[in-house]
Amino acid sequence: MESRSKDVVRQAATIAAAVFMLIAATVGSGAVGGTSVDELQDGALSASGSYLAPAGPAFSIWSLIYLGLIAYTVWQALPAQRDNERQRETGWWIAATMVLNGLWLVTAQFLTLPLTVLVIALLLAALARVMVLLNRRSPRTWPERIVVDGANGLHFGWVTIATVANTAAWLTQIAPADWAEQAEVWAVAVLAVVLVIGVASALVLKRIAPALATAWGLSWLAVGRLTGEPDSTVTAIAGIVVAVALVVAGVVGVLRRRRAASVSV
Template sequence: MTVASSHRSALTDLVRSAVVVLFAVIQTVVAGIAGIGAVGEPIGDVAHRYATPLLAADWAFAIWVPIYLGFLAYAGYQLLPRQRARQVHRETGWWLLASAVFNTGWLLSFGAELLPLAELLLIGLLVSLAVAFGRLSRVPAETVTERVVLRGIVAVYTGWVSLAFVLGTAATGAWVGLPGTGALAAIAAVVVLLAVTAIICWVILSGTAVVGYAAATAWAIMGIALNDPPAAVVVAGAMAIVAVLAATTRRLTTAGNPRRAAWG
Protein backbone atom coordinates (compact mmCIF):
# COMPACT_ATOMS: atom_id res chain seq x y z
CA MET A 1 0.00 0.00 0.00
CA THR A 2 1.41 3.39 -0.97
CA VAL A 3 1.67 6.31 1.44
CA ALA A 4 -1.12 8.13 -0.41
CA SER A 5 -3.51 5.18 -0.32
CA SER A 6 -2.68 4.56 3.34
CA HIS A 7 -3.51 8.20 4.10
CA ARG A 8 -6.82 7.92 2.22
CA SER A 9 -7.71 4.78 4.16
CA ALA A 10 -6.90 6.45 7.46
CA LEU A 11 -9.01 9.47 6.51
CA THR A 12 -11.90 7.23 5.46
CA ASP A 13 -11.69 5.36 8.74
CA LEU A 14 -11.72 8.62 10.70
CA VAL A 15 -14.69 10.00 8.77
CA ARG A 16 -16.66 6.77 9.17
CA SER A 17 -15.95 6.58 12.88
CA ALA A 18 -16.81 10.23 13.47
CA VAL A 19 -20.09 10.02 11.56
CA VAL A 20 -21.05 6.90 13.51
CA VAL A 21 -20.59 8.89 16.73
CA LEU A 22 -22.62 11.79 15.33
CA PHE A 23 -25.59 9.63 14.38
CA ALA A 24 -25.37 7.61 17.58
CA VAL A 25 -25.96 10.87 19.44
CA ILE A 26 -28.66 12.04 17.02
CA GLN A 27 -30.45 8.69 17.26
CA THR A 28 -30.47 8.84 21.06
CA VAL A 29 -31.69 12.44 21.20
CA VAL A 30 -34.46 11.82 18.67
CA ALA A 31 -35.53 8.70 20.59
CA GLY A 32 -35.85 10.77 23.74
CA ILE A 33 -37.94 13.54 22.21
CA ALA A 34 -40.03 11.15 20.11
CA GLY A 35 -40.81 9.04 23.14
CA ILE A 36 -42.43 11.97 24.96
CA GLY A 37 -44.15 13.39 21.90
CA ALA A 38 -41.98 16.48 21.52
CA VAL A 39 -41.93 15.67 17.79
CA GLY A 40 -45.22 14.20 16.57
CA GLU A 41 -47.26 11.82 18.71
CA PRO A 42 -45.58 9.80 21.48
CA ILE A 43 -44.40 6.48 20.02
CA GLY A 44 -46.36 4.51 22.62
CA ASP A 45 -49.61 6.34 21.86
CA VAL A 46 -49.34 5.55 18.15
CA ALA A 47 -48.54 1.90 18.88
CA HIS A 48 -51.63 1.55 21.06
CA ARG A 49 -53.80 3.31 18.50
CA TYR A 50 -53.02 0.53 16.02
CA ALA A 51 -52.79 -2.30 18.55
CA THR A 52 -52.88 -5.97 17.47
CA PRO A 53 -52.35 -9.26 19.34
CA LEU A 54 -48.64 -8.85 18.57
CA LEU A 55 -48.23 -5.61 20.51
CA ALA A 56 -45.72 -6.01 23.35
CA ALA A 57 -46.37 -4.69 26.85
CA ASP A 58 -45.11 -1.20 27.60
CA TRP A 59 -42.41 -2.48 29.96
CA ALA A 60 -40.83 -4.53 27.16
CA PHE A 61 -39.83 -1.35 25.33
CA ALA A 62 -37.50 -0.46 28.20
CA ILE A 63 -34.93 -2.53 26.31
CA TRP A 64 -34.37 0.52 24.11
CA VAL A 65 -32.51 2.18 27.00
CA PRO A 66 -29.60 -0.31 27.13
CA ILE A 67 -29.65 -0.52 23.33
CA TYR A 68 -29.17 3.22 22.91
CA LEU A 69 -26.61 3.44 25.70
CA GLY A 70 -24.80 0.44 24.27
CA PHE A 71 -24.77 1.96 20.80
CA LEU A 72 -23.21 5.11 22.25
CA ALA A 73 -20.57 2.96 23.95
CA TYR A 74 -19.90 1.16 20.66
CA ALA A 75 -19.62 4.50 18.85
CA GLY A 76 -16.98 5.72 21.30
CA TYR A 77 -15.14 2.40 21.17
CA GLN A 78 -14.83 2.30 17.38
CA LEU A 79 -13.57 5.90 17.37
CA LEU A 80 -10.50 4.98 19.43
CA PRO A 81 -7.25 5.36 17.40
CA ARG A 82 -6.39 1.66 17.74
CA GLN A 83 -9.86 0.62 16.61
CA ARG A 84 -10.59 2.79 13.60
CA ALA A 85 -8.52 0.85 11.05
CA ARG A 86 -9.56 -2.62 12.18
CA GLN A 87 -11.19 -4.73 9.50
CA VAL A 88 -14.14 -5.60 11.72
CA HIS A 89 -15.12 -1.92 11.89
CA ARG A 90 -14.53 -1.39 8.19
CA GLU A 91 -16.91 -4.26 7.42
CA THR A 92 -19.62 -3.31 9.91
CA GLY A 93 -19.24 0.43 10.58
CA TRP A 94 -21.12 1.73 7.54
CA TRP A 95 -23.96 -0.74 8.14
CA LEU A 96 -24.27 0.28 11.77
CA LEU A 97 -24.22 3.91 10.70
CA ALA A 98 -27.07 3.10 8.30
CA SER A 99 -28.95 1.46 11.17
CA ALA A 100 -28.78 4.71 13.18
CA VAL A 101 -30.04 6.69 10.19
CA PHE A 102 -32.90 4.27 9.54
CA ASN A 103 -33.87 4.17 13.21
CA THR A 104 -33.92 7.96 13.44
CA GLY A 105 -36.15 8.13 10.38
CA TRP A 106 -38.39 5.39 11.78
CA LEU A 107 -38.88 7.27 15.05
CA LEU A 108 -39.91 10.44 13.26
CA SER A 109 -42.19 8.77 10.71
CA PHE A 110 -43.90 6.49 13.25
CA GLY A 111 -44.55 9.46 15.53
CA ALA A 112 -46.09 11.28 12.55
CA GLU A 113 -48.34 8.23 11.93
CA LEU A 114 -46.75 7.64 8.53
CA LEU A 115 -46.77 3.92 9.18
CA PRO A 116 -46.05 2.68 5.62
CA LEU A 117 -42.95 4.90 5.50
CA ALA A 118 -42.03 3.78 9.01
CA GLU A 119 -42.33 0.17 7.88
CA LEU A 120 -39.93 0.72 4.98
CA LEU A 121 -37.44 2.37 7.32
CA LEU A 122 -37.84 -0.49 9.78
CA ILE A 123 -36.97 -2.93 7.00
CA GLY A 124 -33.85 -0.89 6.29
CA LEU A 125 -32.98 -0.94 9.99
CA LEU A 126 -33.38 -4.71 10.22
CA VAL A 127 -31.37 -5.36 7.05
CA SER A 128 -28.54 -3.07 8.21
CA LEU A 129 -28.31 -4.77 11.58
CA ALA A 130 -28.60 -8.26 10.09
CA VAL A 131 -25.71 -7.60 7.70
CA ALA A 132 -23.51 -6.23 10.49
CA PHE A 133 -24.50 -9.11 12.77
CA GLY A 134 -23.67 -11.63 10.06
CA ARG A 135 -20.32 -10.07 9.25
CA LEU A 136 -19.23 -10.34 12.87
CA SER A 137 -19.18 -14.12 12.35
CA ARG A 138 -16.19 -13.81 10.03
CA VAL A 139 -13.65 -12.87 12.70
CA PRO A 140 -13.52 -13.86 16.40
CA ALA A 141 -13.51 -11.14 19.05
CA GLU A 142 -10.09 -9.97 20.22
CA THR A 143 -11.04 -8.72 23.69
CA VAL A 144 -13.82 -8.88 26.26
CA THR A 145 -14.51 -5.19 25.62
CA GLU A 146 -15.15 -5.89 21.95
CA ARG A 147 -17.35 -8.85 22.87
CA VAL A 148 -19.52 -6.59 25.03
CA VAL A 149 -19.68 -3.19 23.34
CA LEU A 150 -19.64 -4.33 19.73
CA ARG A 151 -20.83 -7.90 19.31
CA GLY A 152 -23.07 -8.00 22.35
CA ILE A 153 -24.81 -4.73 21.55
CA VAL A 154 -25.30 -5.60 17.88
CA ALA A 155 -26.71 -9.00 18.89
CA VAL A 156 -29.22 -7.54 21.34
CA TYR A 157 -30.19 -4.76 18.93
CA THR A 158 -30.70 -7.21 16.06
CA GLY A 159 -32.71 -9.56 18.24
CA TRP A 160 -35.05 -6.84 19.44
CA VAL A 161 -35.53 -5.32 15.99
CA SER A 162 -36.30 -8.78 14.58
CA LEU A 163 -39.45 -8.74 16.72
CA ALA A 164 -40.00 -4.98 16.41
CA PHE A 165 -40.31 -5.55 12.67
CA VAL A 166 -43.13 -8.02 13.35
CA LEU A 167 -44.86 -5.55 15.67
CA GLY A 168 -44.43 -2.76 13.14
CA THR A 169 -45.79 -4.85 10.30
CA ALA A 170 -48.85 -5.76 12.37
CA ALA A 171 -49.43 -2.10 13.27
CA THR A 172 -49.11 -1.10 9.61
CA GLY A 173 -51.69 -3.73 8.74
CA ALA A 174 -54.08 -2.21 11.27
CA TRP A 175 -53.33 1.24 9.84
CA VAL A 176 -54.40 0.15 6.35
CA GLY A 177 -57.59 -1.42 7.69
CA LEU A 178 -56.77 -5.05 8.42
CA PRO A 179 -58.46 -6.40 11.57
CA GLY A 180 -56.47 -5.82 14.74
CA THR A 181 -58.81 -7.84 16.94
CA GLY A 182 -60.93 -10.97 16.63
CA ALA A 183 -60.29 -14.55 15.56
CA LEU A 184 -58.61 -13.72 12.25
CA ALA A 185 -56.12 -11.37 13.91
CA ALA A 186 -55.35 -13.98 16.58
CA ILE A 187 -54.78 -16.75 14.02
CA ALA A 188 -52.50 -14.50 11.97
CA ALA A 189 -50.56 -13.56 15.10
CA VAL A 190 -49.99 -17.21 16.03
CA VAL A 191 -48.81 -18.14 12.52
CA VAL A 192 -46.46 -15.16 12.32
CA LEU A 193 -45.07 -15.71 15.81
CA LEU A 194 -44.28 -19.38 15.17
CA ALA A 195 -42.74 -18.64 11.76
CA VAL A 196 -40.53 -15.93 13.23
CA THR A 197 -39.52 -18.27 16.05
CA ALA A 198 -38.29 -20.81 13.51
CA ILE A 199 -36.08 -18.14 11.92
CA ILE A 200 -34.81 -17.01 15.32
CA CYS A 201 -33.84 -20.57 16.27
CA TRP A 202 -31.96 -20.98 12.98
CA VAL A 203 -30.01 -17.79 13.70
CA ILE A 204 -29.20 -18.95 17.23
CA LEU A 205 -27.89 -22.30 15.98
CA SER A 206 -25.78 -20.81 13.19
CA GLY A 207 -24.70 -17.31 14.23
CA THR A 208 -22.26 -15.64 16.59
CA ALA A 209 -22.91 -13.64 19.80
CA VAL A 210 -26.24 -15.45 19.87
CA VAL A 211 -26.75 -15.25 23.63
CA GLY A 212 -27.55 -11.54 23.42
CA TYR A 213 -29.68 -12.11 20.34
CA ALA A 214 -31.62 -14.91 22.04
CA ALA A 215 -32.14 -12.87 25.20
CA ALA A 216 -33.56 -9.94 23.26
CA THR A 217 -35.92 -12.09 21.20
CA ALA A 218 -37.13 -13.98 24.28
CA TRP A 219 -37.72 -10.66 26.05
CA ALA A 220 -39.79 -9.37 23.12
CA ILE A 221 -41.83 -12.58 22.87
CA MET A 222 -42.48 -12.49 26.61
CA GLY A 223 -43.65 -8.90 26.24
CA ILE A 224 -46.17 -10.02 23.63
CA ALA A 225 -47.37 -13.05 25.60
CA LEU A 226 -47.84 -11.05 28.82
CA ASN A 227 -49.71 -8.15 27.20
CA ASP A 228 -53.10 -9.86 27.59
CA PRO A 229 -53.43 -11.16 24.00
CA PRO A 230 -55.86 -13.95 23.02
CA ALA A 231 -55.14 -17.30 24.71
CA ALA A 232 -53.83 -18.84 21.48
CA VAL A 233 -51.16 -16.12 21.26
CA VAL A 234 -50.17 -16.73 24.89
CA VAL A 235 -49.69 -20.43 24.15
CA ALA A 236 -47.75 -19.68 20.96
CA GLY A 237 -45.59 -17.24 22.88
CA ALA A 238 -44.82 -19.81 25.56
CA MET A 239 -43.90 -22.37 22.89
CA ALA A 240 -41.70 -19.78 21.18
CA ILE A 241 -39.81 -18.96 24.38
CA VAL A 242 -39.22 -22.67 25.10
CA ALA A 243 -37.91 -23.13 21.55
CA VAL A 244 -35.56 -20.14 21.86
CA LEU A 245 -34.22 -21.37 25.21
CA ALA A 246 -33.75 -24.89 23.84
CA ALA A 247 -31.88 -23.61 20.79
CA THR A 248 -29.69 -21.41 22.98
CA THR A 249 -28.89 -24.30 25.34
CA ARG A 250 -27.91 -26.49 22.43
CA ARG A 251 -25.75 -23.73 20.97
CA LEU A 252 -23.95 -23.23 24.27
CA THR A 253 -23.30 -26.91 24.80
CA THR A 254 -22.13 -27.75 21.29
CA ALA A 255 -18.47 -27.21 20.46
CA GLY A 256 -17.91 -25.53 17.14
CA ASN A 257 -15.89 -23.08 15.15
CA PRO A 258 -14.42 -20.46 17.54
CA ARG A 259 -15.29 -17.81 14.97
CA ARG A 260 -18.92 -18.49 15.85
CA ALA A 261 -18.54 -18.18 19.62
CA ALA A 262 -21.97 -18.08 21.25
CA TRP A 263 -20.93 -15.18 23.48
CA GLY A 264 -19.37 -13.20 20.65
Protein backbone atom coordinates in the same frame (compact mmCIF):
# COMPACT_ATOMS: atom_id res chain seq x y z
CA MET B 1 -2.60 7.69 4.42
CA GLU B 2 -5.75 7.35 2.33
CA SER B 3 -6.83 4.32 4.34
CA ARG B 4 -6.24 6.22 7.58
CA SER B 5 -8.37 9.11 6.35
CA LYS B 6 -11.21 6.74 5.48
CA ASP B 7 -10.98 5.21 8.94
CA VAL B 8 -11.24 8.61 10.60
CA VAL B 9 -14.23 9.51 8.42
CA ARG B 10 -15.92 6.24 9.41
CA GLN B 11 -15.34 6.92 13.09
CA ALA B 12 -16.67 10.46 12.80
CA ALA B 13 -19.70 9.32 10.80
CA THR B 14 -20.51 6.74 13.48
CA ILE B 15 -20.39 9.42 16.17
CA ALA B 16 -22.68 11.63 14.06
CA ALA B 17 -25.08 8.71 13.55
CA ALA B 18 -25.22 8.05 17.28
CA VAL B 19 -25.91 11.71 18.03
CA PHE B 20 -28.70 11.75 15.44
CA MET B 21 -30.18 8.57 16.92
CA LEU B 22 -30.26 10.02 20.44
CA ILE B 23 -31.73 13.35 19.31
CA ALA B 24 -34.33 11.57 17.19
CA ALA B 25 -35.18 9.28 20.10
CA THR B 26 -35.71 12.27 22.36
CA VAL B 27 -37.88 14.10 19.85
CA GLY B 28 -39.66 11.07 18.40
CA SER B 29 -40.61 9.60 21.76
CA GLY B 30 -42.30 12.82 22.82
CA ALA B 31 -39.86 13.34 25.68
CA VAL B 32 -39.56 17.06 24.90
CA GLY B 33 -43.16 17.61 23.93
CA GLY B 34 -45.31 16.08 21.26
CA THR B 35 -47.09 12.76 21.27
CA SER B 36 -45.87 9.72 23.20
CA VAL B 37 -45.22 6.54 21.21
CA ASP B 38 -48.29 4.83 22.71
CA GLU B 39 -50.52 7.52 21.24
CA LEU B 40 -48.85 7.79 17.84
CA GLN B 41 -50.67 6.71 14.68
CA ASP B 42 -54.03 6.68 16.51
CA GLY B 43 -52.68 4.23 19.08
CA ALA B 44 -51.66 1.63 16.49
CA LEU B 45 -48.20 1.34 18.04
CA SER B 46 -49.44 0.91 21.60
CA ALA B 47 -49.40 -2.29 23.63
CA SER B 48 -53.00 -2.91 22.57
CA GLY B 49 -52.44 -2.11 18.90
CA SER B 50 -52.50 -5.74 17.77
CA TYR B 51 -52.31 -9.33 18.97
CA LEU B 52 -48.54 -9.23 18.43
CA ALA B 53 -47.79 -6.09 20.41
CA PRO B 54 -45.64 -6.58 23.54
CA ALA B 55 -46.79 -5.08 26.83
CA GLY B 56 -45.37 -1.68 27.75
CA PRO B 57 -42.50 -2.80 30.04
CA ALA B 58 -40.93 -4.68 27.11
CA PHE B 59 -39.76 -1.39 25.65
CA SER B 60 -37.47 -0.76 28.60
CA ILE B 61 -34.93 -2.84 26.68
CA TRP B 62 -34.28 0.25 24.60
CA SER B 63 -32.39 1.74 27.54
CA LEU B 64 -29.96 -1.18 27.46
CA ILE B 65 -29.67 -1.06 23.67
CA TYR B 66 -28.99 2.67 23.64
CA LEU B 67 -26.44 2.29 26.43
CA GLY B 68 -24.72 -0.44 24.45
CA LEU B 69 -24.68 1.60 21.25
CA ILE B 70 -23.29 4.63 23.08
CA ALA B 71 -20.55 2.43 24.54
CA TYR B 72 -19.87 1.06 21.07
CA THR B 73 -19.64 4.58 19.63
CA VAL B 74 -17.06 5.59 22.23
CA TRP B 75 -15.12 2.34 21.80
CA GLN B 76 -14.95 2.50 18.01
CA ALA B 77 -13.70 6.10 18.18
CA LEU B 78 -10.57 5.09 20.09
CA PRO B 79 -7.34 5.37 18.07
CA ALA B 80 -6.66 1.67 18.67
CA GLN B 81 -9.81 0.76 16.72
CA ARG B 82 -9.08 2.97 13.74
CA ASP B 83 -7.56 0.18 11.66
CA ASN B 84 -9.64 -2.62 13.18
CA GLU B 85 -10.62 -4.82 10.23
CA ARG B 86 -13.93 -5.76 11.82
CA GLN B 87 -14.78 -2.09 12.12
CA ARG B 88 -13.77 -1.45 8.55
CA GLU B 89 -16.25 -4.14 7.49
CA THR B 90 -19.11 -3.29 9.83
CA GLY B 91 -18.67 0.33 10.94
CA TRP B 92 -20.65 1.96 8.15
CA TRP B 93 -23.41 -0.62 8.47
CA ILE B 94 -23.69 -0.08 12.22
CA ALA B 95 -23.81 3.67 11.64
CA ALA B 96 -26.64 3.08 9.16
CA THR B 97 -28.59 1.09 11.76
CA MET B 98 -28.36 3.96 14.22
CA VAL B 99 -29.59 6.41 11.60
CA LEU B 100 -32.50 4.12 10.72
CA ASN B 101 -33.23 3.63 14.41
CA GLY B 102 -33.66 7.37 14.88
CA LEU B 103 -35.47 7.74 11.59
CA TRP B 104 -38.13 5.24 12.68
CA LEU B 105 -39.13 7.38 15.65
CA VAL B 106 -39.21 10.52 13.53
CA THR B 107 -41.33 8.68 10.95
CA ALA B 108 -43.71 7.41 13.62
CA GLN B 109 -44.04 10.89 15.11
CA PHE B 110 -44.49 12.93 11.94
CA LEU B 111 -45.28 10.64 8.99
CA THR B 112 -47.44 7.58 8.32
CA LEU B 113 -47.78 4.04 9.67
CA PRO B 114 -46.87 2.31 6.37
CA LEU B 115 -43.64 4.31 6.25
CA THR B 116 -42.74 3.11 9.75
CA VAL B 117 -43.03 -0.46 8.44
CA LEU B 118 -40.70 0.38 5.57
CA VAL B 119 -38.13 2.01 7.84
CA ILE B 120 -38.12 -0.78 10.41
CA ALA B 121 -37.82 -3.38 7.63
CA LEU B 122 -34.75 -1.55 6.33
CA LEU B 123 -33.40 -1.38 9.88
CA LEU B 124 -33.87 -5.13 10.33
CA ALA B 125 -32.14 -5.83 7.01
CA ALA B 126 -29.20 -3.60 7.95
CA LEU B 127 -28.87 -5.26 11.34
CA ALA B 128 -28.97 -8.70 9.74
CA ARG B 129 -26.12 -7.59 7.50
CA VAL B 130 -24.17 -6.39 10.54
CA MET B 131 -24.59 -9.75 12.25
CA VAL B 132 -23.44 -11.65 9.17
CA LEU B 133 -20.36 -9.45 8.86
CA LEU B 134 -19.53 -9.77 12.56
CA ASN B 135 -19.59 -13.54 12.20
CA ARG B 136 -16.71 -13.43 9.73
CA ARG B 137 -14.18 -12.49 12.41
CA SER B 138 -14.08 -13.20 16.13
CA PRO B 139 -13.80 -10.30 18.58
CA ARG B 140 -10.28 -9.83 19.90
CA THR B 141 -11.22 -8.78 23.44
CA TRP B 142 -14.10 -9.07 25.89
CA PRO B 143 -14.90 -5.34 25.68
CA GLU B 144 -15.24 -5.75 21.92
CA ARG B 145 -17.47 -8.78 22.38
CA ILE B 146 -19.74 -6.80 24.71
CA VAL B 147 -20.00 -3.41 22.99
CA VAL B 148 -19.89 -4.66 19.40
CA ASP B 149 -21.37 -8.15 19.32
CA GLY B 150 -23.54 -7.80 22.42
CA ALA B 151 -25.01 -4.37 21.72
CA ASN B 152 -25.71 -5.06 18.06
CA GLY B 153 -27.01 -8.53 18.87
CA LEU B 154 -29.56 -7.10 21.30
CA HIS B 155 -30.50 -4.45 18.74
CA PHE B 156 -31.02 -7.11 16.07
CA GLY B 157 -33.02 -9.40 18.33
CA TRP B 158 -35.33 -6.67 19.58
CA VAL B 159 -35.91 -5.16 16.14
CA THR B 160 -36.87 -8.63 14.92
CA ILE B 161 -39.90 -8.76 17.22
CA ALA B 162 -40.49 -5.01 16.83
CA THR B 163 -40.78 -5.49 13.07
CA VAL B 164 -43.39 -8.17 13.62
CA ALA B 165 -45.35 -5.92 15.99
CA ASN B 166 -45.06 -2.87 13.72
CA THR B 167 -46.23 -4.81 10.67
CA ALA B 168 -49.08 -6.39 12.63
CA ALA B 169 -50.18 -2.94 13.82
CA TRP B 170 -50.32 -1.71 10.23
CA LEU B 171 -52.20 -4.77 8.97
CA THR B 172 -54.64 -4.47 11.85
CA GLN B 173 -55.43 -0.93 10.73
CA ILE B 174 -56.05 -1.80 7.08
CA ALA B 175 -57.51 -5.32 7.28
CA PRO B 176 -61.25 -5.86 6.69
CA ALA B 177 -63.31 -6.07 9.88
CA ASP B 178 -64.21 -9.72 9.33
CA TRP B 179 -60.52 -10.67 9.50
CA ALA B 180 -60.69 -10.05 13.24
CA GLU B 181 -62.36 -13.44 13.64
CA GLN B 182 -59.15 -15.11 12.46
CA ALA B 183 -56.76 -12.78 14.30
CA GLU B 184 -55.56 -15.46 16.70
CA VAL B 185 -54.89 -17.87 13.86
CA TRP B 186 -52.83 -15.29 12.02
CA ALA B 187 -50.97 -14.34 15.20
CA VAL B 188 -49.97 -17.94 15.90
CA ALA B 189 -48.98 -18.43 12.26
CA VAL B 190 -46.70 -15.40 12.39
CA LEU B 191 -45.16 -16.62 15.65
CA ALA B 192 -44.49 -19.96 13.97
CA VAL B 193 -42.56 -18.12 11.27
CA VAL B 194 -40.66 -16.20 13.97
CA LEU B 195 -39.82 -19.56 15.57
CA VAL B 196 -38.39 -21.02 12.38
CA ILE B 197 -36.40 -17.93 11.42
CA GLY B 198 -35.27 -17.25 14.99
CA VAL B 199 -34.03 -20.77 15.65
CA ALA B 200 -32.25 -20.91 12.30
CA SER B 201 -30.64 -17.54 12.99
CA ALA B 202 -29.51 -18.59 16.47
CA LEU B 203 -27.94 -21.80 15.18
CA VAL B 204 -26.23 -20.08 12.25
CA LEU B 205 -25.01 -16.97 14.07
CA LYS B 206 -24.23 -18.96 17.25
CA ARG B 207 -25.09 -15.98 19.44
CA ILE B 208 -27.24 -15.64 22.53
CA ALA B 209 -27.89 -11.87 22.56
CA PRO B 210 -30.33 -11.76 19.61
CA ALA B 211 -32.25 -14.73 20.99
CA LEU B 212 -32.50 -13.15 24.45
CA ALA B 213 -33.77 -9.84 23.06
CA THR B 214 -36.40 -11.50 20.87
CA ALA B 215 -37.44 -13.79 23.73
CA TRP B 216 -37.78 -10.74 25.99
CA GLY B 217 -40.21 -9.18 23.53
CA LEU B 218 -42.14 -12.42 23.11
CA SER B 219 -42.44 -12.86 26.87
CA TRP B 220 -43.98 -9.42 27.24
CA LEU B 221 -46.19 -10.13 24.24
CA ALA B 222 -47.52 -13.08 26.24
CA VAL B 223 -48.04 -10.86 29.28
CA GLY B 224 -49.93 -8.37 27.14
CA ARG B 225 -52.27 -11.02 25.77
CA LEU B 226 -52.94 -12.48 29.22
CA THR B 227 -53.45 -9.23 31.12
CA GLY B 228 -54.41 -6.61 28.54
CA GLU B 229 -56.30 -6.06 25.33
CA PRO B 230 -56.71 -7.74 22.97
CA ASP B 231 -56.70 -10.79 25.22
CA SER B 232 -55.67 -14.13 23.73
CA THR B 233 -54.46 -17.07 25.79
CA VAL B 234 -53.61 -19.00 22.64
CA THR B 235 -51.32 -16.24 21.37
CA ALA B 236 -49.73 -15.90 24.81
CA ILE B 237 -48.92 -19.60 25.01
CA ALA B 238 -47.49 -19.55 21.49
CA GLY B 239 -45.34 -16.55 22.42
CA ILE B 240 -43.95 -18.31 25.50
CA VAL B 241 -43.18 -21.48 23.54
CA VAL B 242 -41.33 -19.53 20.86
CA ALA B 243 -39.43 -17.49 23.47
CA VAL B 244 -38.20 -20.63 25.24
CA ALA B 245 -37.26 -22.29 21.95
CA LEU B 246 -35.22 -19.26 20.87
CA VAL B 247 -33.27 -19.14 24.13
CA VAL B 248 -32.54 -22.86 23.91
CA ALA B 249 -31.41 -22.45 20.30
CA GLY B 250 -29.21 -19.53 21.31
CA VAL B 251 -27.55 -21.56 24.06
CA VAL B 252 -27.00 -24.48 21.68
CA GLY B 253 -25.48 -22.11 19.14
CA VAL B 254 -23.06 -20.65 21.69
CA LEU B 255 -22.02 -24.12 22.85
CA ARG B 256 -21.37 -25.15 19.25
CA ARG B 257 -19.26 -22.05 18.69
CA ARG B 258 -17.17 -22.74 21.78
CA ARG B 259 -16.73 -26.37 20.83
CA ALA B 260 -15.61 -25.39 17.33
CA ALA B 261 -13.17 -22.84 18.80
CA SER B 262 -11.66 -25.41 21.17
CA VAL B 263 -11.23 -27.92 18.36
CA SER B 264 -9.52 -25.36 16.11
CA VAL B 265 -7.07 -24.54 18.91
